[in-house]
Amino acid sequence: MLKIEGLTAEVEGKEILKGIDLEVPTGEIHAIMGPNGSGKSTLSYVLSGREGYEITGGSATFNGQDLLAMEPEERAAAGLFLAFQYPVELPGVGNANFLRTALNAIRRGKGESELDAMQFLKLARERMKALSMPEDMLKRGVNVGFSGGEKKRNEVLQMALLNPSLAILDETDSGLDIDALKIVAEGVNAMRGPNFSSLVITHYQRLLDYIVPDRVHVLMNGRIVQSGGPELAKQLEASGYNSVQAA
Amino acid sequence: MPAVTETIDAVQSVTHSTYKYGFETDIDMDFAPKGLNEDIVRFISAKKGEPEWLLEWRLKAFALWKTMQEPRWAAVKFPPIDYQDAYYYAAPKKKDGPKSLDEVDPELLRTYEKLGIPLKEQAILAGVEGAGESPAEGRMPVAVDAVFDSVSVATTFKDRLEKEGIIFCSISEAVRNHPELVRQYLGSVVPQGDNFYAALNSAVFTDGSFVYIPKGVRCPMELSTYFRINAKSTGQFERTLIIADAGAHVSYLEGCTAPMRDENQLHAAVVELIALDDATIKYSTVQNWYPGDENGKGGIYNFVTKRGACRGARSKISWTQVETGSAITWKYPSCILQGDDSVGEFYSVAITNNWQQADTGTKMFHIGKNTRSTIISKGISAGQGQNTYRGLVKISPKATNARNFTQCDSLLIGDKCGAHTVPYIENRCMTAKVEHEATTSRIAEDQLFYCRQRGLSEEDAVGLIVNGFCREVLKELPMEFAVEAQKLLQISLEGSVG
Numbered sequence: 001m002l003k004i005e006g007l008t009a010e011v012e013g014k015e016i017l018k019g020i021d022l023e024v025p026t027g028e029i030h031a032i033m034g035p036n037g038s039g040k041s042t043l044s045y046v047l048s049g050r051e052g053y054e055i056t057g058g059s060a061t062f063n064g065q066d067l068l069a070m071e072p073e074e075r076a077a078a079g080l081f082l083a084f085q086y087p088v089e090l091p092g093v094g095n096a097n098f099l100r101t102a103l104n105a106i107r108r109g110k111g112e113s114e115l116d117a118m119q120f121l122k123l124a125r126e127r128m129k130a131l132s133m134p135e136d137m138l139k140r141g142v143n144v145g146f147s148g149g150e151k152k153r154n155e156v157l158q159m160a161l162l163n164p165s166l167a168i169l170d171e172t173d174s175g176l177d178i179d180a181l182k183i184v185a186e187g188v189n190a191m192r193g194p195n196f197s198s199l200v201i202t203h204y205q206r207l208l209d210y211i212v213p214d215r216v217h218v219l220m221n222g223r224i225v226q227s228g229g230p231e232l233a234k235q236l237e238a239s240g241y242n243s244v245q246a247a
Numbered sequence: 248m249p250a251v252t253e254t255i256d257a258v259q260s261v262t263h264s265t266y267k268y269g270f271e272t273d274i275d276m277d278f279a280p281k282g283l284n285e286d287i288v289r290f291i292s293a294k295k296g297e298p299e300w301l302l303e304w305r306l307k308a309f310a311l312w313k314t315m316q317e318p319r320w321a322a323v324k325f326p327p328i329d330y331q332d333a334y335y336y337a338a339p340k341k342k343d344g345p346k347s348l349d350e351v352d353p354e355l356l357r358t359y360e361k362l363g364i365p366l367k368e369q370a371i372l373a374g375v376e377g378a379g380e381s382p383a384e385g386r387m388p389v390a391v392d393a394v395f396d397s398v399s400v401a402t403t404f405k406d407r408l409e410k411e412g413i414i415f416c417s418i419s420e421a422v423r424n425h426p427e428l429v430r431q432y433l434g435s436v437v438p439q440g441d442n443f444y445a446a447l448n449s450a451v452f453t454d455g456s457f458v459y460i461p462k463g464v465r466c467p468m469e470l471s472t473y474f475r476i477n478a479k480s481t482g483q484f485e486r487t488l489i490i491a492d493a494g495a496h497v498s499y500l501e502g503c504t505a506p507m508r509d510e511n512q513l514h515a516a517v518v519e520l521i522a523l524d525d526a527t528i529k530y531s532t533v534q535n536w537y538p539g540d541e542n543g544k545g546g547i548y549n550f551v552t553k554r555g556a557c558r559g560a561r562s563k564i565s566w567t568q569v570e571t572g573s574a575i576t577w578k579y580p581s582c583i584l585q586g587d588d589s590v591g592e593f594y595s596v597a598i599t600n601n602w603q604q605a606d607t608g609t610k611m612f613h614i615g616k617n618t619r620s621t622i623i624s625k626g627i628s629a630g631q632g633q634n635t636y637r638g639l640v641k642i643s644p645k646a647t648n649a650r651n652f653t654q655c656d657s658l659l660i661g662d663k664c665g666a667h668t669v670p671y672i673e674n675r676c677m678t679a680k681v682e683h684e685a686t687t688s689r690i691a692e693d694q695l696f697y698c699r700q701r702g703l704s705e706e707d708a709v710g711l712i713v714n715g716f717c718r719e720v721l722k723e724l725p726m727e728f729a730v731e732a733q734k735l736l737q738i739s740l741e742g743s744v745g
Contacts, residue, residue: 050696072699081700088697092715098701101711105702141715158701 001025002047002166002197007058008222009046016042018222019058024215026063026165029188029198031208033233034219035241040201041085043219044170047199048082049075062166077109081164085171087151090142095154098142099124103161127160131187149180156187167191167198173207185210205237218244279336285309288450291336295419295453298426308439308449315443321606322635322667323575325548328513335451335484407467414459415470418486421457428459432490436519436556436583444515444577445552448484452517455486460495460526469725471500485516491526493559500728502533514573516551524559524586531724533732535572535739543602543631546574553580554610557589557618565592566609567723569732571739574603579637581610584618584646591620594720596732598739599632599664608638608669613646613679622653625717628664629740635667642679649679657687658716660709660740710737 049072539546555564582591593609611620657666698708
């Protein structure tokens with residue numbers, strides 16, 4: 001379970017998160033919606049440990065572990081995965097090599113044995129088939145020359161391989177056409193289960209047609225201002241974020 | 248593996264073989280007095296029992312050297328070197344090495360550990376007294392045992408090479424046993440007066456490697472000091488001469504991935520390659536001399552002259568270098584493309600971390616028709632390191648349809664380092680094509696975070712990104728070398744981020 005209490009954080013002296021309280025029980029998928037500049041991406045970076053964000057108060061624990069005290073790679077080994085809004089290019093680094101290095105780093109962190117090249121390839125092919133991705137994606141440089149949709153699918157493939165217990169999707173739907181959106185949603189839905197929870201951050205309701213959340217939270221101006229069931233997302237889509245602010 | 252065994256080979260020869268070869272004169276002093284003059288040059292030549300022509304050759308070099316100045320055009324800074332305050336010939340036995348591993352710099356040991364070098368070999372590399380004198384037990388790779396214990400296995404290699412007519416020996420041996428070849432080719436690519444350091448080397452070189460591949464022979468194995476039976480350790484003034492006769496093919500490996508301590512601060516080697524018609528020479532280097540500490544104290548000055556001549560039609564010379572060590576690197580492996588349709592290649596990775604300085608690159612002289620050259624240079628700067636690519640592509644009027652492609656990429660880590668690219672192009676031929684591409688980039692915070700979010704440690708992330716950056720060069724290295732080089736790149740950059 002992810003538990004956030006009174007979390008405040010600044011970027012370059014400016015307070016962005018102004019006291020976040022949120023609980024995502026294991027097995028549930030929660031959506032965080034909000035307008036631009038509400039602090040959605042900041043929340044995902046603070047939870048995953050990116051530099052440049054100063055935590056000024058509050059706490060965040062994952063299965064009882066103090067997330068904020070851990071290095072980014074330790075959080076990854078503890079099962080936290082962030083699907084990036086803008087996946088990063090690594091020129092010259094083969095996708096297969098990157099995925100295997102990441103998988104083995106996380107397996108090491110969990111105390112599991114590492115996979116050799118053959119074992120990895122078998123696993124990767126299985127997962128790619130399930131996500132109907134072309135195999136040549138393994139041979140290419142990490143995200144180099146990928147289209148926007150391919151980059152997001154590559155994120156989902158990584159998620160499927162690394163098998164996290166908490167996945168944060170940071171506006172994974174942005175810039176996706178409907179087919180890519182469905183593939184991403186299928187990837188997340190396939191992981192749904194009693195040991196998987198997810199925080200789906202999005203600007204639009206559209207993604208939530210395909211990934212139906214257990215709870216929806218509205219983030220505005222650094223605070224969660226409203227929470228509800230999946231119907232809240234539809235309501236927002238109809239009346240906009242201004243209606244919430246007025247409430 | 249080659250690195251480790253080579254080093255052991257080197258130490259082995261230092262500790263065991265010092266008196267085994269070459270001391271046919273009755274001079275029983277182990278070293279020449281400090282300083283450099285004609286007498287010292289004569290002393291060295293006499294020590295090695297050299298013929299008169301070689302002594303004359305050395306004396307000519309010395310006379311030229313006296314008239315020359317250190318080159319100062321490179322973008323490197325160092326205090327003046329007092330050439331009279333050095334020994335030019337000394338029995339290589341070290342007098343005051345550490346007594347045990349406890350006395351060795353723990354940083355160095357940590358690096359050995361990361362490279363996966365067994366304790367016994369660590370001791371040898373660190374120069375612990377007596378460490379090389381007994382064969383190591385247990386974990387040694389088989390081939391090392393061959394060097395240490397089994398003369399028969401060593402001889403197998405030698406027999407195999409001899410059967411093919413290949414000559415592979417120390418240059419001192421070559422002077423004795425194949426004087427006609429040495430006399431014909433020595434200094435024919437890098438003449439004695441070529442430059443200050445080459446002149447110095449020509450006057451006082453003590454040893455090095457000699458390779459001759461006869462007509463039409465494809466050397467059946469990668470040649471390296473690994474197999475250099477009876478060869479002495481690489482010295483301060485190493486001299487290498489490789490000749491590939493018509494249609495011959497050879498791949499030569501030089502260097503060592505384990506950082507070597509060395510008492511000599513100045514290293515001025517000369518390497519000459521000669522490729523006749525249809526011959527191919529591939530020369531790979533991994534250079535990891537002591538770079539000095541994190542404050543810029545100590546470290547080797549590596550002032551090397553390497554040049555290959557594609558004398559024959561359709562010949563090819565390919566240089567691949569991974570330069571991670573030395574305080575200062577001054578090195579421009581070059582190709583003289585004389586033969587029509589000959590090919591020159593230069594693939595380079597140079598890393599400077601802490602206070603290291605590297606001014607390295609290549610020269611491609613297009614003389615024959617349809618000659619082609621490719622230059623791929625990857626410079627990585629971290630800490631306060633300064634990295635300069637300096638290259639010359641020169642195309643003579645007769646080199647019709649000559650072709651050059653140059654790509655220079657620089658990667659910066661941190662904000663106190665520097666990268667510089669200085670390409671010179673002199674084209675005097677209308678039909679030639681010369682292309683130059685250059686990029687400079689930085690390891691971005693978002694790349695590091697992306698990798699760490701996927702579970703990689705910061706160091707592993709830097710290693711992965713740097714290896715990706717160098718991929719085009721690393722793939723040119725022979726397989727086992729490439730794996731070590733990858734590890735080495737990462738270790739060289741430790742502590743450069745964060």
